[in-house]
Amino acid sequence: MARRGDTIELAVLGLLHEGPMHGYELRKRLNLMLGWGRVLSYGSLYPALKKMLRANLITEVSTTTTPTSRRPRIVYEVTPAGNEQFQRLMSEVGPTAWEDDNFDIRFAFFSSTDMEIRLRVLEGRRSRLQERLARVQAELARTQAEVDRYAGELQRHGVESVEREVRWLSDLIRAERGDEGPATAPATKPVGTD
Numbered sequence: 001m002a003r004r005g006d007t008i009e010l011a012v013l014g015l016l017h018e019g020p021m022h023g024y025e026l027r028k029r030l031n032l033m034l035g036w037g038r039v040l041s042y043g044s045l046y047p048a049l050k051k052m053l054r055a056n057l058i059t060e061v062s063t064t065t066t067p068t069s070r071r072p073r074i075v076y077e078v079t080p081a082g083n084e085q086f087q088r089l090m091s092e093v094g095p096t097a098w099e100d101d102n103f104d105i106r107f108a109f110f111s112s113t114d115m116e117i118r119l120r121v122l123e124g125r126r127s128r129l130q131e132r133l134a135r136v137q138a139e140l141a142r143t144q145a146e147v148d149r150y151a152g153e154l155q156r157h158g159v160e161s162v163e164r165e166v167r168w169l170s171d172l173i174r175a176e177r178g179d180e181g182p183a184t185a186p187a188t189k190p191v192g193t194d
Helices: 002-016 023-034 042-053 080-090 100-108 116-143 149-177
Strands: 058-062 073-077
Touching: 002 023, 002 058, 002 073, 002 080, 002 149, 023 042, 023 073, 023 100, 042 058, 073 080, 080 116, 100 116, 116 149
Parallel strands: none
Antiparallel strands: 058 073
């Protein structure tokens, strides 16, 4: 599992790879990227930025003062070492590339990634989700009679969400390979069928 700091580093490098930004804009874009379930505070962002400054992955540039503030605004830019680190992180294809904590961030920067790496990450993510889906469905089959209606609905919702993501990943993989055929059915049978 990726550490939160590593995920923030990858996201910051990716955003700054697109162009310089000040802290407020970085935080706003990171929160959009991370999604509603993982809000990033300044208390997490600025220590990560300081660490990246010390590692020479980014630099600070003070801009002129604005009419509403006398303080100079600090803009962050990626360094050549930061660009190299971003490329290295995006070329990794091990389990951290497709785990829940890191996949969304990597996917947001897929345009900066070689097709073979994208395919390996997508296939790894799909395989991981299929394993998870099989475990959950096996557990559901054992416990279906023991749970109340609402717990059962929550489990069914979770299974449907994973099945939907597996189909989405399969479609992306086919598109990457240039095979635009129809989506295949999920590898596992839906909940409640025998």
